[in-house]
Amino acid sequence: MKEIKDQVKEFWNKAYGDNTPVAIDKKYLIPSNTFDKDIEEFSKNSSHILDYGCGITFNLYIAYETNKNLVEALGIDPSTNAVAFAEGSARLSNFNTVHYLVGDIDELKKLPDNKYDFVICSNVLDCIDETSRNETVTELYRVLKKDGYFLLKVNFYLDKKTASQYKLFPLDEHNYSQDGLFRISFYKDDYWVSLFTKLGLVLYRSDSFSRREGLPADRIFIFKK
Numbered sequence: 001m002k003e004i005k006d007q008v009k010e011f012w013n014k015a016y017g018d019n020t021p022v023a024i025d026k027k028y029l030i031p032s033n034t035f036d037k038d039i040e041e042f043s044k045n046s047s048h049i050l051d052y053g054c055g056i057t058f059n060l061y062i063a064y065e066t067n068k069n070l071v072e073a074l075g076i077d078p079s080t081n082a083v084a085f086a087e088g089s090a091r092l093s094n095f096n097t098v099h100y101l102v103g104d105i106d107e108l109k110k111l112p113d114n115k116y117d118f119v120i121c122s123n124v125l126d127c128i129d130e131t132s133r134n135e136t137v138t139e140l141y142r143v144l145k146k147d148g149y150f151l152l153k154v155n156f157y158l159d160k161k162t163a164s165q166y167k168l169f170p171l172d173e174h175n176y177s178q179d180g181l182f183r184i185s186f187y188k189d190d191y192w193v194s195l196f197t198k199l200g201l202v203l204y205r206s207d208s209f210s211r212r213e214g215l216p217a218d219r220i221f222i223f224k225k
């Protein structure tokens with residue numbers, strides 16, 4: 001039986017299997033929702049940006065378009081399929097300061113202390129096992145620069161009854177499986193906030209936004225170091 005962390009990586013890598021790199025049409029980089037506007041706002045004055053567990057999102061492309069003084073935007077994800085799309089599309093689009101690496105906590109551990117002005121971690125910490133999560137929290141804090149901003153996004157909270165409508169079944173109080181595999185942890189806001197405030201980050205702002213019509217809103221927490 002594979003470890004949960006390897007099952008999660010495999011699940012997401014499969015999910016990203018069908019994406020071919022493209023030159024990105026700039027019309028898709030105009031921030032039109034709360035989340036993209038947050039990315040724009042905190043990218044503006046950031047020379048070094050990290051998106052950990054980036055998947056195939058356009059966050060760093062938006063950052064590139066927003067900030068002509070960007071020195072480095074780095075995306076890290078364990079999915080070879082996601083990184084092939086993200087890196088390939090960045091190259092086809094000439095986003096010269098945007099790069100992606102295949103990796104996980106071991107790659108994150110190689111990054112210098114206090115390097116990044118803006119760190120993004122979107123819908124990752126609630127999709128990985130608790131041990132990986134706790135290790136990741138420590139490292140994200142470490143690489144964030146003093147006075148830098150950290151944007152954490154987690155999925156909406158579901159109670160047991162509502163979770164069952166999404167075919168998510170409880171493994172215990174917080175962890176849920178789908179098709180027999182761990183899929184997500186649901187915790188209320190104070191859990192997510194305290195993971196970082198107990199290290200010394202200050203909650204700067206909270207936002208929420210729904211990824212598509214009919215879906216409950218994801219929760220966005222922006223912290224300052």
Ligand SMILES: C[S@@+](CC[C@H](N)C(=O)[O-])C[C@H]1O[C@@H](n2cnc3c(N)ncnc32)[C@H](O)[C@@H]1O
Pocket residue numbers: 005008009012013052053054055056057077078079082103104105121122123124127128132
């Ligand atoms: C729900 S997706 C979110 C992707 C993207 N950040 C977004 O907001 O759409 C979860 C991501 O976490 C990545 N992932 C899985 N295990 C991971 C780990 N141990 N460390 C870092 N990222 C991981 C997956 O490959 C996937 O891209």
